[in-house]
Amino acid sequence: MLNVPSQSFPAVGSQQRIAPAGQSRNKVVLKPGHSLLDWIRLTKSGRDLTGLRGRLIEVTEDELKKHNTRNDCWTCIRGVVYNVSAYMDFHPGGEAELMRAAGIDSTDLFDQVHRWVNYESMLKECVVGKMATKPNPAPQGLPPPPPSRLEPSTAAAPISKDHRPRYDWFQTDATVNIVVYTKRKIPSSGCAVVDLQGDTLRVEMLLGKMSYLLHWRLSSEVQGHVDVQKANLDGNVQVCLHKSVKDKWTRVGQPLELHDSFIQSKDHGLFYRECVLVSKTEVTHDTQIFRLQLPPCSRLHVPVGRHVYLKASVQGADVVKPYTPVDHTLMPPAQSSVEIGSYIHLMIKIYPDGVLTPHLANLPIGAPLSVGGPQGSFSLRVLRDVTHLYLLAAGTGFTPMTRLVHLALQDLTSIRKTKLIFFNRQERDILWRSELDELCMKEERFEVEYVLSEPADSWTGTTGRIDSHMLQNFLEKPENSKCLVCVCGPTAFTELAVQYVRQLDFSEEEIHAFQG
DSSP states (O other): OOOOOSTTSSOTTOOOOOOOTTOOOOOOOOOTTOSHHHHHHHHTTTOOSSSSTTOOEEEOHHHHHHOEETTEEEEEETTEEEEOGGGGGGOTTOHHHHHTTTTSBOHHHHHHHHTTSOHHHHTGGGEEEEEOOOOOOOOTTOOOOOOOOOOOOTTOOOOOSSSOOEEEEEEOSSEEEEEEEOOSOOOTTOOEEEEEETTEEEEEEEETTEEEEEEEEESSOEEEEEEEEEETTTTEEEEEEEESSOOOOSSSEEEOTTTTEEEEGGGGOOOEEEEEEEEEEEEETTEEEEEEEOOTTEEEOOOTTOEEEEEEEETTEEEEEEEOEEOSSSSOOOOOTTTTTTEEEEEEEOOTTOSSHHHHHTOOTTOEEEEEEEEOSOOGGGGTTOOEEEEEEEGGGGHHHHHHHHHHHHTOTTOOEEEEEEEESSGGGOTTHHHHHHHHHHOTTEEEEEEESSOOTTOOSEESOOOHHHHHHHOOOOTTOOEEEEEESSHHHHHHHHHHHHHTTOOGGGEEEEOO
C-alpha cells in the first residue's frame, strides 16, 4: 500500500499491527530518482497520471476489477478511485505490495498497514473518479428506524445496562458545562481530547480501543478557551465553555457528523489542530525534544502508549509522520492544572536525508505545526495485575517506553520489577542515559541494560544484536508472576524480537509490539 520513504518509516513511535511470523513488510530499495521528493516533482510536472486527460468518471465495481495489472492499476480508498500505475516504482513497499490493492476497494488493507499516510495529497493527480453507489432498498415489511437522539435533557434516563458512555449538560449565566459519564475509571494520564475551533466543539473520550465522540456547531458564541476537569474514580469528565454573552441556551448546538457515536478510535478519523513550537532541547547528537503548545481552545490528553501525527508542507506536499509523545523528563514532577493537556513533547531523531525531520530541524521557535490524533491500539488493560514488565527498545523505539516506565514506578504498585533492554549502535546514541542510570540507583524496582552493535574499545557493557540467548538471560518468569513484554524499534528488530519472545514460551497475551 501507499507509503512514505525515509529511514524511519513508519516512525518507531507508531503503533501498527505486526505482521504474522514469516510475513515481514520490509521496504525495497528504490531505483535512483524515485524518492518521495521525486514523486512530488512528477505530480507537479503536468503529466497525465490518470490516463483520462483530466476527466473524472464514475467507476462501477466491474470497471474497477478490469484495471488490475502492473501498467493499468486502479484502486479505491474510501470511495475515491486512483490510478496508481505511475506510483509503482516509487512505492517503498515494492510493486508486489501495491499490486495487492489492484482492482479492488483497498480501504481495509490500507488501514491495516499505514492508515496515517496522507494519500489524498500524494495521489491527488491520480484521481480517476468516485465509486458508483448502489441503491440499497429498505427490507419489505419492516418499520422505519426510530429517530436518533440529538440532545439529552438534564433529566435524561440512563441508557440500558451496557458500557456505552453518555453525556449531559447544564448551564449558568456565564458558562455551559458538558459532563461525560465514561463508565470507566480514568487513569491519571487522562483520556480527554477537546477542540474548540470557531463555533465548532469536538469532545472525544479515548476508552481502550473505543472512542466516544461529541461534535456540535455551538448555539452561540463562546470565548476562546476551555476548561477540562476529570474525576478519576467515577469516570466523569466535565468540559466548561465560557459564554461570550450571558444568555440562556436551549441546547448545546447542532449535532455534526458522528455526534454521540461510540466506535473504534480509528473510525473517527484524524483531527488536526495547529500548535506552536515553543522550544527544542538536545537529547543526543542527532535527537531533540520538540515542545509544542496547543491552542488555548484545545486540551490533548494522550494516553500512555498512544501516538500523534505531525503534518507539515514539504515542497508543496503534505507529509505526515506518527510520533509517540514523551514527558519532558523521564520522571517529571507533577504538572500544574494549567499545563495538563496544554503541551506535548516529542522526541525526534533528525535524519539528514529524511523527508520530514530536516524540515522540523530548521523550524524556528514560534513556527506552527499541525498535530493530529491521538491514535493507537495500546490499552492500559494489558497491565492489569502484571508483576513483571519487560521493555525491549531499539533507537527511538525507546519513546513509548518512557511513559510506561513512569507509569509502572509511580502508579502501578502490582509491578514488582520493570526491566529495560536498550539497543543502540554507539554509546552516544543512548537516549536519556543519565536519567536512566539515576533512576536505577534510586529505584530498586527498575533495571536497565544497554546493548551496542558498534561499540568503542572503551565500552565494557553488552555488545551485539538481539538474539534468543540474550533474551533468555533477560526475560525471567518467576513463579506466581504475570509478565508483559513490550517491544518497539525498526520493523526488522520488532519482528525478530517478537519471534524470539514467542520461542521463550511467552503467549500472545503477554506480548505487545509497537510496530516501527
